[in-house]
Amino acid sequence: MSLQHSPLSPCQITMSPGLPNPTGILSPLKPKYGDRFIPTRAGNTWNLTYPTTQTQPPAPETGRAATSPYKRSRENTENNKDGSVLYSCLLMNEMLGYQHEDNKDLGPGTPRKVLPNRKLFHYDATERTALLNETMSSYSLSPISNKSEKLLRSPKKPTRRISKVPFKVLDAPELQDDFYLNLVDWSSQNVLSVGLGTCVYLWSACTSQVTRLCDLAQTDDVVTSVAWNERGSLVAVGTQSGLVQVWDATAGKQVASLQGHTARVGAIAWNGDILSSGSRDRFIIQRDMREPPAIQRQLVGHRQEVCGLKWSPDNQYLASGGNDNRLYVWNLHSTSPIQNYTEHLAAVKGETFFVC
Numbered sequence: 001m002s003l004q005h006s007p008l009s010p011c012q013i014t015m016s017p018g019l020p021n022p023t024g025i026l027s028p029l030k031p032k033y034g035d036r037f038i039p040t041r042a043g044n045t046w047n048l049t050y051p052t053t054q055t056q057p058p059a060p061e062t063g064r065a066a067t068s069p070y071k072r073s074r075e076n077t078e079n080n081k082d083g084s085v086l087y088s089c090l091l092m093n094e095m096l097g098y099q100h101e102d103n104k105d106l107g108p109g110t111p112r113k114v115l116p117n118r119k120l121f122h123y124d125a126t127e128r129t130a131l132l133n134e135t136m137s138s139y140s141l142s143p144i145s146n147k148s149e150k151l152l153r154s155p156k157k158p159t160r161r162i163s164k165v166p167f168k169v170l171d172a173p174e175l176q177d178d179f180y181l182n183l184v185d186w187s188s189q190n191v192l193s194v195g196l197g198t199c200v201y202l203w204s205a206c207t208s209q210v211t212r213l214c215d216l217a218q219t220d221d222v223v224t225s226v227a228w229n230e231r232g233s234l235v236a237v238g239t240q241s242g243l244v245q246v247w248d249a250t251a252g253k254q255v256a257s258l259q260g261h262t263a264r265v266g267a268i269a270w271n272g273d274i275l276s277s278g279s280r281d282r283f284i285i286q287r288d289m290r291e292p293p294a295i296q297r298q299l300v301g302h303r304q305e306v307c308g309l310k311w312s313p314d315n316q317y318l319a320s321g322g323n324d325n326r327l328y329v330w331n332l333h334s335t336s337p338i339q340n341y342t343e344h345l346a347a348v349k350g351e352t353f354f355v356c
Contacts, residue, residue: 086151086152089151090144090148090151090152093144093145093147093148093151094144094145094148099147100147100148100151101147101150101151101154102150102151102154168205168208170194170203170210172194172196173196173197174196174197175194175195175196176195176197176222176224179307179347179349180266180280180305180307180323180347180349181195181224181225181266182225182226182227182266182267182268182307182308183195183196183223183224183225183226184226185226185227185228185235186228187228187232187235187249188228188230188231188232189232189233190204190205190206191203191204191205191228191232191249192204192205193213193226193228193235193249194226195223195224195225195226195237196223197222197223198215198216198217198221198222198223199212199213199214199215199216199217199223200212200213200214200223200226200235200237200247201213202235202249211252213235213247213249213252214237214245214247214254216239219241221239221240221241221243222239222240223237223238223239223240224238224239224240224264224265224266225237225238225265225266225267225268226238226268227268227269227270228270229270230270230272232249233248233249233250234246234247234248234249234255235247235249236268236270236275236277238264238265238266238267238268238277238279239264239265240264241264242259242260242261242262242263242264242265242279242281243257243258243259243261243265244257244258244260244261244265244268244275244277244287245257245258246258246275246289256289258275258277258287260277260285260287260296260298261277261279261281261283261285262279262281263279263280263281263305264279264280265277265278265279266278266279266280266305266306266307267306267307267308267309267320268309269309269310269311269318270311271311271315271318271332272315273288273289273290274286274287274288274289275287275289276309276311276318277309278302278305278306278307278308278309278320278322279305279306280305280306282300282302282303282304282305282306282322283298283299283300283302283306284298284299284300284301284302284306284309284318284320284330285297285298285299286298286299297335298335299318299320299330299335299337300335301320301326301328301336301337301340302320302322302323302324302326302328303322303324303326304322304323304324305322305323306320306321306322307321307322307323307347307348307349308320308321308322308348308349308350308351309321309351310351310352310353312353313353315332316331316332317329317330317331317332317338317353318330318332319351319352319353320351321347321348321349321350321351322347322348323347324347325342325344325345325346325347325348326340326341326342326344326348327340327341327342327344327348327351328340328341
């Protein structure tokens with residue numbers, strides 16, 4: 001061990017190889033490198049070198065300027081999502097043999113035809129042509145297949161935006177809170193009919209005008225159902241006493257008052273000039289309004305209140321749902337159901353037909 005001292009440098013101690021260190025101070029050695037590289041991230045200033053945007057909670061809606069940045073951010077997120085889906089489909093076409101052609105059909109869960117025996121990490125021009133079953137032109141300048149070209153040229157699927165707030169709020173006092181009643185119906189003339197207590201009101205979506213069509217207070221009756229005909233000129237009103245009244249919406253006059261039910265009428269459906277009504281008395285009555293005394297036909301099948309009626313688009317079949325958890329399908333010219341469904345565990349009120 002040798003001790004060296006210089007006025008321009010601090011004291012240095014040099015250890016001779018093979019001799020013990022009497023002071024216990026380890027001399028600096030050269031770093032030893034292995035076959036693994038473990039980076040040292042201590043002392044790195046990532047926040048200064050790569051600044052990131054701080055995520056802040058949405059500010060309260062105090063003004064339009066406070067919500068506009070978040071709205072723009074949401075729109076940008078949706079656009080980026082659409083672009084990423086298109087890019088993913090393009091990669092699947094070229095690398096995995098998918099056959100996406102139309103941009104409108106892209107979406108999660110959509111089945112696609114995949115060609116078998118596709119090798120992901122292998123590329124061959126002749127094999128690719130045979131695999132995709134395409135005729136590649138020798139003068140083609142496109143590096144992608146015909147399927148991918150159609151995908152890129154197809155129009156973008158329009159995004160449907162559904163408002164989360166209503167554009168119109170109407171007051172509905174005395175609206176009965178009863179699951180089995182049908183007190184709201186929209187006509188083909190864009191007029192809404194609502195049964196409120198003993199009255200029926202009409203609201204025009206074009207002019208926002210509200211008119212009172214009828215009032216049953218003089219007969220001490222209550223409205224239990226309303227339904228427009230296909231032309232939007234007549235309104236059928238079911239009552240608590242079992243009557244079915246037909247009103248002319250344009251003239252504001254009653255056209256007919258039909259009897260036949262012994263309990264309240266909670267469901268009404270039109271089929272041209274044929275009016276069907278379902279009641280708590282478990283019966284369905286069909287009437288032809290073209291005859292002066294309406295011809296009646298009674299359909300018997302439900303064991304409890306009939307709370308839903310719907311005609312098929314071809315006007316040949318009538319679906320009826322009841323509080324007995326049953327769904328019946330009736331033919332226009334038959335008084336017995338042609339189909340019966342008993343799998344429901346609660347009342348069947350909403351019915352519709354799907355045209356294939």
